Amino acid sequence: MAPVLSRQTLNRALLSRQLLLSRARIPVHDAVAHLFGLQAQAPNPPYVALWNRLEDFAPGELSRLITDRRAVRIALMRSTIHLVTADDCLALRPVLAPALERGLAAAYGKQLTGLDLDAVAAHGRELVEAQPRTFAELGELLAQRFPGYDGGALAPVVRIRVPLVQVPPRGLWGSSGQAAHTSAESWLSAGLAVPSADDMVLRYLAAYGPASVRDVQAWAGVTRLKEVVERLRPRLLALRDEHGVELFDLPDAPRPEADVPAPVRLLGEFDSVLLSHADRTRIISDEHRKRIFTVNGIIRATVLIDGSVAGMWRMERERGRAVLAVEPFTEFTAADRDAVAEEGARLLAFAAADAAAHEVRIA
Template sequence: MAPVLSRQTLNRALLSRQLLLSRADISVHDAVAHLYGLQAQAPNPPYVALWNRLDGFAPGELSELIVDRRAVRIALMRGTIHLVTADDYRRLRPLLGPVFERGFATTYGRRLPGLDFDAVAAHGRTLVEEQPRTFAELGVVLAERFPGHDPEALAQVVRARVPLVQVPPRGLWGSSGQAAHTSAESWLGEGSVVAALDDMVLRYLAVYGPASVKDVQAWSGLTRLKEVVERLRPGLAVFRDEHGVELFDLPDAPRPEPGVPAPVRLLGEFDNILLSYADRTRIISEEHRRRVFTVNGIIRSTVLIGGFVAGMWRVERTRGQAVLAVEPFTAFSAADRDAVTREGARLLAFTDPDAAHDVRIG
């Protein structure tokens, strides 16, 4: 019978691999590669994610990686925007094609009956390689070639079939810009690597394991990964959670003792540890998840106390002042309030260095 891992043990394994038990002293590029994709629907969450995880993180280092094209903002897992290294984009995107095709078919495909999608994608590629374009701009120009069709849906054909990079200044710290896209091939140049589902699953387990087949599928957006995990089973460690669900892991991956202390952390919006499992209870209760995950797809910024989500936070900015407003889900102890206040002050020094600061715990 496989050993049973408690929720607390799974929590500490996750925090350890996510560099949240202690901040790591590694390069920004190595951190992005280790984390295997940072959720990046909005420009700033990857910076807050790395601030939480790296010792002495300087946001300009990540901006430089994006400008130098060593890291890219591109739709990948679950069809959502992630920040990844250029090498990991090349490994992941060929594997995730079914995610984009399925997503397009269930949302936009029915709005374009009888259209030659290959022709739309080919023309769309030409257009974004002429100059980076927003989806709204792309849809308008595509509609000139394919009149009578929904411009929004036309742009989504290109998104589904052409890997599109969000180009700077989008995603740079302290800058702003619309989400304009060009093809990954024109941005990064031609390059090929061997892409294998086996490698993808192993990379996932390295940073999120122990995990179930459903967890890997929830993170990636792919289905039918059971046969991949079964192929890998002889080389994996096998456990069960407290509900009897089978979990898989790399044999030598860190699994700290459940009593290892977990420091307070202030996770930003869309942090990956909240989105990368079918069963999220190793980091957030179902009750709290309903408060953090909004109906319009926003994942709010959260407070970790003792390793688990215990509240939410936001920054309120007015007239040269930045206030970190914390909403506890349950009463914080005096020690936890002090720890949240200290960490909040550090976060404001990072996000709003030129403002007056205050931390208010509701």
């Protein structure tokens, strides 16, 4: 009979893998590789994610990885922009390509009827490798080559069929710029790897396990991974959750005891730890999830207390003053309020260093 893991034990395992039980002292590149994909729909969330996870994190270190082309921003899991290492970009994109292709057909199939998609992709590759392009520019140029088709539907063909990375200054700390794209092969001077779903599943478990097949599929946006997990079964540890769902894990991965203390953390928007399982109750209740996940696709910044989402926060500017406004979902204890205020002050010192004054407000 497979060992049963409580929800609290799963929580502590996840926090440990995600470097949220204690801040790690490892190079930024190693952290990005271990975390295996930082949600990056907006430029700053990866920096806040690493601030939560690394001791003495300096944002310039991540910016240098991007400018040195050792880390890139690219659409990967669930067709969402992630920040990953260059090696993981080249390895993950081929595994996810079929799922991305299905998403293209579902979203734009009717608008692309009768079109040679290979020709669109080939011309699009020429355009973005000649110079980085925004999607608006790319769509306009493609519409000139393929009259009668909307550029807003043509650009996604290139996005899906050509692995497009966003080039700096997009994604740099303290900088701004439109999202301009070129091909991963051109930017990294390397070809895509041979697809390996096995490696992807093992890397996922190292960062997010223990997990069910449905969890892995929810994270990747890929179906039919059961056969992959079955192929890997001899190398994995079989477990179960409190509801009898079969979970899998790496035998030597950390699984701390349920009573290990979990410090307060102020996760940024789109933090991957909230988006990487089909059953997310190990870190957020279904009730609180409705308040965090908005109808327009924004995942709000959250407060973790004892390892679980207990509120949300936002940063505001008031006449040169940076304010961290915290909204608890339940009544904080006095100790929790003090811990949130202390962590909030550290976050303001990191993210709003230019402000004349800082203030943490807990509703």
